[in-house]
Structures are given as structure tokens and as C-alpha cells.
Amino acid sequence: MAGKKNKTNKYWNFRLKMGAVLLCVFLVIGFIMPVFCKVSPVEWQSYSRNMDPTAEHWLGTTGLGQDVFWLLAYSVRNSFLVGIGVAFFATAIGVFMGLLAGFKGGWADRIITLLTDSFIVIPSLPILILISSMMKGTAPLFYVAVVLVIFNWPWPARQVRSMALTLKERDFINTALFSGESTGKIILKEIFPFVMNWSLANFINTILVAIAAESSLAVIGMSSNTTATLGTMIYWANEHQAMLAGRWVWIGAPVVSTALIFIGLFLTMTGAQQMWAKRRGTNA
Amino acid sequence: MKFGKFLLSRIATFLLVIFIGVTTVFFVPRLMPNDPVEAMIGQMTSNAGSMSPEAVEQMRESMNSLFGLDGSVMHQYLDFFKRVVISHDFGPSLSAYPTPVMQMIARALPWTLGLMLTTTVLSWLIGNLIGLLAGFRKDKPLSKFLEGIAILMYPIPYYIFALLLIMFFCYLLPVFPLSFVVQGEGFNWVHIKSILWNCFLPALSLILVGFGWWVISMKTMVSNANEEEYVKFARLKGLHEGRIMRRYVMPNVMLPQVTNLALQIGGIFNGALVTEILFGFPGLGSLIYQGILQSDYNLIMGTITISVISVALTTFVIDLLYPFLDPRIRYS
Numbered sequence: 001m002a003g004k005k006n007k008t009n010k011y012w013n014f015r016l017k018m019g020a021v022l023l024c025v026f027l028v029i030g031f032i033m034p035v036f037c038k039v040s041p042v043e044w045q046s047y048s049r050n051m052d053p054t055a056e057h058w059l060g061t062t063g064l065g066q067d068v069f070w071l072l073a074y075s076v077r078n079s080f081l082v083g084i085g086v087a088f089f090a091t092a093i094g095v096f097m098g099l100l101a102g103f104k105g106g107w108a109d110r111i112i113t114l115l116t117d118s119f120i121v122i123p124s125l126p127i128l129i130l131i132s133s134m135m136k137g138t139a140p141l142f143y144v145a146v147v148l149v150i151f152n153w154p155w156p157a158r159q160v161r162s163m164a165l166t167l168k169e170r171d172f173i174n175t176a177l178f179s180g181e182s183t184g185k186i187i188l189k190e191i192f193p194f195v196m197n198w199s200l201a202n203f204i205n206t207i208l209v210a211i212a213a214e215s216s217l218a219v220i221g222m223s224s225n226t227t228a229t230l231g232t233m234i235y236w237a238n239e240h241q242a243m244l245a246g247r248w249v250w251i252g253a254p255v256v257s258t259a260l261i262f263i264g265l266f267l268t269m270t271g272a273q274q275m276w277a278k279r280r281g282t283n284a
Numbered sequence: 285m286k287f288g289k290f291l292l293s294r295i296a297t298f299l300l301v302i303f304i305g306v307t308t309v310f311f312v313p314r315l316m317p318n319d320p321v322e323a324m325i326g327q328m329t330s331n332a333g334s335m336s337p338e339a340v341e342q343m344r345e346s347m348n349s350l351f352g353l354d355g356s357v358m359h360q361y362l363d364f365f366k367r368v369v370i371s372h373d374f375g376p377s378l379s380a381y382p383t384p385v386m387q388m389i390a391r392a393l394p395w396t397l398g399l400m401l402t403t404t405v406l407s408w409l410i411g412n413l414i415g416l417l418a419g420f421r422k423d424k425p426l427s428k429f430l431e432g433i434a435i436l437m438y439p440i441p442y443y444i445f446a447l448l449l450i451m452f453f454c455y456l457l458p459v460f461p462l463s464f465v466v467q468g469e470g471f472n473w474v475h476i477k478s479i480l481w482n483c484f485l486p487a488l489s490l491i492l493v494g495f496g497w498w499v500i501s502m503k504t505m506v507s508n509a510n511e512e513e514y515v516k517f518a519r520l521k522g523l524h525e526g527r528i529m530r531r532y533v534m535p536n537v538m539l540p541q542v543t544n545l546a547l548q549i550g551g552i553f554n555g556a557l558v559t560e561i562l563f564g565f566p567g568l569g570s571l572i573y574q575g576i577l578q579s580d581y582n583l584i585m586g587t588i589t590i591s592v593i594s595v596a597l598t599t600f601v602i603d604l605l606y607p608f609l610d611p612r613i614r615y616s
Contacts, residue, residue, distance in 0.1 A: 123553045248451075
């Protein structure tokens with residue numbers, strides 16, 4: 001039995017490694033490579049158009065005369081920035097609300113639960129489309145990110161609330177309460193360590209969700225069209241018939257990168273969760 | 285008694301969702317820096333050749349009341365609710381004047397719902413079946429292989445699947461049509477075949493998207509349930525493996541999957557919208573897109589409101605079905 005468990009854990013840690021490697025590759029492409037880029041990659045006609053991959057242009061150039069590799073690097077960076085920003089705020093707000101609802105109970109709990117229950121089932125994309133259609137595709141990326149935060153805090157709030165409800169009944173919390181600790185201190189010192197790992201996993205997952213949401217808006221031309229993100233890169237390639245013209249690298253690069261980034265994020269998240277589960281097991 | 289209480293709490297959430305959704309749709313255009321109505325009137329007068337001045341005036345009136353621009357804010361807010369809930373009236377479409385928006389939606393909605401429901405059910409069934417078998421025989425190489433595929437597929441967003449399918453089956457191997465053109469009419473084979481042919485790729489991409497998650501979650505639950513005491517007992521009793529799977533494991537793992545389905549409808553709907561736009565499928569998504577491209581605000585407001593309502597309604601129905609599936613339910 002024990003041997004079997006170790007074996008599955010090894011398998012999971014393989015996932016963590018794979019995920020981390022994939023993520024590192026794209027973080028390097030997104031955050032370190034742009035330092036070496038001389039020309040703004042979104043500028044049209046910087047180079048001659050529709051070039052095949054060469055030593056100078058690793059992935060060739062687009063039908064608009066942009067270097068595909070540099071454009072991709074900037075897109076990866078911007079997509080990551082949106083994802084990380086949204087994930088940070090959504091998780092922070094969600095965990096705070098969840099703890100508040102779980103520990104305060106009463107009206108705070110009822111209102112927060114009602115809000116989270118409703119927000120979870122409201123389809124976010126139509127609302128996002130409505131907002132960006134009013135801005136005609138010129139909404140700054142920041143606005144899009146704010147709306148994404150609004151739609152992504154309820155999930156962690158709901159999960160953390162149920163965690164808080166079970167934790168509240170544990171003996172050590174009662175001990176802390178009876179020994180006169182303040183609620184704030186209990187939440188910070190006794191509860192938070194329990195919620196911490198889960199929040200990290202949620203953080204990674206929300207990066208994934210946020211990048212997906214921004215890109216799906218962008219693919220239909222409803223995000224910030226002039227900012228390079230993975231979605232807008234696909235949008236421009238589609239808009240200029242990259243598929244019809246057989247410019248497979250132009251449209252393929254962002255499509256394949258998106259797929260790999262998402263697989264990387266997912267493997268990292270599940271791998272890390274499994275690792276924590278194992279660590280908890282050895283401590284007990 | 286208890287069921288009544290459960291029903292009331294679900295209805296309350298449902299109404300709140302509708303309320304938040306419609307309120308958002310009402311207030312978003314008012315918070316925008318530019319006035320969409322004036323922007324649109326300007327656009328219309330610039331190509332006024334196709335429209336009489338009376339029509340323009342009528343349009344301005346209809347838009348004014350739709351966007352809440354005459355009377356007090358409160359009055360207009362209530363009026364908007366009345367339009368949505370009672371008269372289902374979103375005014376005439378601007379891009380297809382004078383067709384009422386509601387009529388266009390009524391034409392598009394069956395396509396969206398048909399596509400969404402078929403693919404959701406198929407994806408749920410196939411994914412859960414594979415997850416069940418893979419979890420039940422989790423040490424078989426085939427199970428591990430299928431799980432691996434599911435893990436790689438699950439995180440990939442829907443539009444990537446759609447784009448890849450378009451790339452492979454419309455351009456590289458031109459098997460399926462590039463644009464959505466239905467041939468024939470009425471209930472005959474030519475028409476039905478044409479519909480199926482056109483729907484195949486959008487449906488496949490939506491099935492692939494949902495599939496991964498059902499396999500992963502089902503497999504985890506089944507392999508956990510497989511270790512439970514009552515399953516071990518059934519095995520010791522010498523029951524047939526197939527019977528253990530159907531009678532001991534499956535009922536216990538099916539229920540959480542129904543709850544998950546209710547929680548995922550919103551996401552599935554988002555996916556369906558983008559997929560429709562990419563494939564040119566004649567549903568709500570394409571209608572929203574048409575509204576955006578042609579700055580048809582009546583159409584945008586109408587389609588978005590109906591989207592929110594139909595998702596809320598679907599979730600509500602699945603939620604209500606749940607207690608009938610679970611004999612242990614306590615309606616709490």
C-alpha cells in the first residue's frame with residue numbers, strides 16, 4: 001500500500017517538473033527575451049512581409065511586416081501580466097471574503113454566500129463583450145483586467161468559506177479562542193496556513209482562467225486590439241487571412257504557445273497540490 | 285415542507301442572478317464615457333440613404349427608452365425590467381431594420397441551445413464513461429494513456445480547439461465547409477444531412493473542450509470509491525465486477541458530477557459563444573458578433589440579456605433536478 005502511494009506521488013512530481021519546465025520556457029520568452037528586442041514588435045512594416053523563418057527572424061514575419069517571434073514574446077508577456085494581476089487580486093479578495101463569511105457568520109455570511117452563488121452562474125463573457133463593445137475594442141487592458149477580477153473572486157470565496165466552516169470546529173481553534181486570542185490573530189496565525197496552499201493553487205488556476213478569458217475576448221476582436229496579447233495576435237492573423245494564405249507560423253505560433261502555456265500551468269498546479277498532500281501526510 | 289424550503293432558496297438565487305445580470309446590462313452603457321445612442325444616431329444619419337427621417341426619429345425614441353434616457357433613472361430602470369420580463373421587447377434591430385430584435389433572437393436561440401445541449405450531454409456522457417472505466421481499472425496501460433490525454437486536453441481553452449479544427453479540416457484537409465451554409469428546407473434528408481455536416485466541427489470542438497474535465501474528475505472519484513469498505517465487502521462477497529461498478533461505485537460518483545454540470549453551464553455557454561463566432565454558426569454568439577460589428581446596440585442589449593437569462597434558467601433547472609436523483613438529499 002505504502003509503496004503504491006509513493007509511486008503515484010513520483011508520477012505527480014513528474015507532472016510538477018514538466019509543468020515548471022514549460023512555464024519557465026515561456027516566462028523566459030515573455031519576460032527576458034523582450035529586453036533584446038530593438039523595434040516595437042507591434043509596429044507594422046518594420047520588416048518585409050511574409051518572410052519564412054530565417055536565422056534573423058526565427059519564426060519569419062507576419063503579413064503586416066512584424067517579426068513573429070518578437071510579437072509572440074510581447075504577447076506572452078502581456079498575457080502573463082493580465083493573468084498574474086487578475087489572479088492575485090481575485091484570490092486575495094476571495095480568500096478574505098471567504099474567511100470573513102466563514103468566521104463571522106450571520107448577515108455577512110448570508111450576503112457573501114448569496115453574492116458568490118449568483119456570480120458563479122452569471123456568464124461572464126457576455127457581460128465582458130457588452131462592456132468592450134461599448135468601448136469598440138479600445139478598452140485599455142486594465143479595464144478588462146478589473147472586470148475579470150470582479151468575476152473571479154467568488155469561486156475562491158466559496159471554497160475558502162467552506163474550509164473556514166470546518167476549521168472553525170477544530171479543537172485548536174477553540175483552544176485559541178478560549179485563551180483569549182483576537183479573531184484577526186487566529187485567522188492570520190491558525191487558519192491562514194491551512195488556506196495558504198489552496199490559495200496558491202487557486203492563484204495558478206485563476207492565471208489560467210484570466211488568460212483564457214482575455215484571449216477569448218481578444219480572438220473575436222473585443223479586447224484591447226492594439227495591445228499585443230496571445231488573443232490579439234490570433235485575432236490579427238485571422239483578420240488578415242493567415243490561414244487562407246497558408247501563413248501557418250503566424251497563426252500557429254500563438255495557438256501552440258497558448259496550448260503549451262495552459263498545459264504548463266495546469267501541470268504545475270496539480271503537481272504542486274499533490275506534493276503538498278504528500279508533505280502533509282509525512283508530517284501527520 | 286423541506287422541499288418547499290429548498291425550492292424557495294433556489295428560486296431566490298435564480299431571481300438574484302437575473303436581477304444582477306439585467307442591472308449590469310442596464311447600467312454598463314450609462315457608465316460609458318461616450319453616449320452610444322448619439323454615436324449611433326450619428327452613424328445612422330451618415331448613411332441615412334437607406335432610412336427615412338421618421339424611421340430615424342422612431343429609432344432614437346426606441347433607443348432612448350431602451351437605454352434609459354428619458355424620465356428619471358429609476359423610472360427607466362423599472363421600465364427596462366418591464367421590457368425584459370414582461371414584454372420581451374428590445375426594439376427593432378438597426379442592422380436588419382425593421383426586424384424586431386426579439387424575432388432575430390427567437391430564430392438564433394434554438395441553434396445555440398441545440399448545439400450547447402447536445403454537446404454538453406455527449407461530452408458529459410463520453411467523458412464520465414471513460415473516467416469511470418479508467419478509474420475502475422486504473423492500473424491498465426490504456427487507462428493511464430486515456431487519463432494522460434485528458435490531462436493534456438483539459439486546460440486548453442475552447443477557441444484553440446476550434447481554431448485547430450478549422451486549420452486541419454477546413455484548410456489542410458478541406459473536408460468540412462468553411463462557412464455555415466444549410467441546403468434544403470423542411471424535414472427531409474438533404475436538409476438534415478446538411479445541418480449535421482455543418483454542425484459537426486463546432487460540435488466536435490465543444491465536446492473535446494468539456495471532455496477532459498469529466499474524465500479527470502470522474503477517474504479520481506472512482507478510484508477513491510473503489511477503495512471504500514463497502515466496495516471491498518462487495519468484492520469479498522464474490523459479486524461480479526460489472527455489477528460492483530454499476531451498482532456500488534457509479535451511483536455514488538454520479539451525483540457530484542451533476543452538481544459540477546450545474547456549475548459549469550456558464551462556462552460552457554461562454555465557450556459556445558466564441559465557438560459560434562469562429563465557425564459562423566447561426567446562433568446567439570454570431571448574433572452578438574453581428575451586433576458588435578454593425579454597432580447595433582438594440583441587438584447587443586437584447587442578445588446579452590437573453591444570454592444571461594438562459595444560462596441562469598438552465599442552471600436553475602439542473603439544480604432543481606438534483607434532489608430527484610439523490611435519495612439521500614436533505615434539502616438543506
